[in-house]
Amino acid sequence: MASRYQHVADDLRRLITTGALSVGERLPAEQELASRYKVSTPTLRNALEVLQSEGLVEKRHGSGNFIRRPGQRITYANDRHEARQSPVAGAAVSVSLETALVEADAQLSLLLAVRAGSPLAEYAFISHQGTSPRSLARVYVPHAVARLGVPEVNDSPWGDSVRQLLSGAGVRVTATTERVTARFPTAWEAHTLHISTRAPVLAVERTSTDASDRVVEAALLVLPGDRTEALFTKRSVTQELEAAG
Incomplete structure (x- = not known):
């Protein structure tokens, strides 16, 4: 009943x-x-x-x-330069950026392999469609890796412009690892994304390393479960060899 x-x-x-x-x-x-x-x-x-x-x-x-308009979905792809948002009728999608200097807490210390309290640059990207928040991405770069300026805000809500700043500073990313989990949002995440604390989210923990396996960037992404899909593409060995050539 x-x-x-x-x-x-x-x-x-x-x-x-x-x-x-x-x-x-x-x-x-x-x-x-x-x-x-x-x-x-x-x-x-x-x-x-x-x-x-x-x-x-x-x-x-x-x-x-x-x-809320039904059917608004955002696609998160494992290839950073192919991450994209599915076309949706209605208001255009915009991305805002806030920057801050923070100290590594226990979670970020473990994620970035730095001492707790180490200075980090934080870049918080929030995408909106109209007044509706669609995704939250917080990207962190240790000062010991590079001291970057403010990146340009583009159409990507995943912090790709921070990767471009790293490249400009001579920091080359050679590998990226992403861990995807489903969970309930924190009170702050729910408030930021205009969702209930009992509405599941897709949480992505991303770390990028250079040729020496040093972590040069980490990101924490939170995507509302009702408007998100994850797309994972694996190229064949032949395709990878062709791309490398």
């Missing part, structure tokens, strides 16, 4: 899929919706979290819950 929050989610989903609620429309306040469905506010929030995890509703902190 379906629970009360599932009944509420089913009815709101019906209103969204039939067009009774339009894309971009703001839902009534949670207390008003709870009163309308004769449920408690926590029950109503559980129903909204179901719809958020399905990508039908987006919670904008401080503004409320909005109907």
Whole structure:
């Protein structure tokens, strides 16, 4: 037997899929919706979290819950220069960048093979479609590797422009390792991406090394699970030899 929050989610989903609620429309306040469905506010929030995890509703902190355009997906490819976003009708995708000087915490110390407290340049890329965040990428470069300037912001949300700065500084990346996991977002990640803390995300931990196996760059990527697909391509030995030639 379906629970009360599932009944509420089913009815709101019906209103969204039939067009009774339009894309971009703001839902009534949670207390008003709870009163309308004769449920408690926590029950109503559980129903909204179901719809958020399905990508039908987006919670904008401080503004409320909005109907989100369905089918917006972003493709993460294992080839950095082929990573791309699937074409989506509607507002254009934009990428913003914030930079900071940080110290390596325990996680970054292990990831970058540096001492805890070592100075790092942090580059935070956030992609949006309209007002809707689509991905978060934080790229780190140890000062011991290179002291880089501010990269140009291009169409790539994965921090490819940091790789270009490294190349310009004479740092050559020879290998990249990516570890992909599914998990729930932290409170900060959920707030940044306008998703529920119970909406699964695709987390990518990326490290790049030079010819001496020194880690020269690391990145932490967080992609909402309801709007992301991962694409992994492996070239044959013949293709690799042709590319090398």
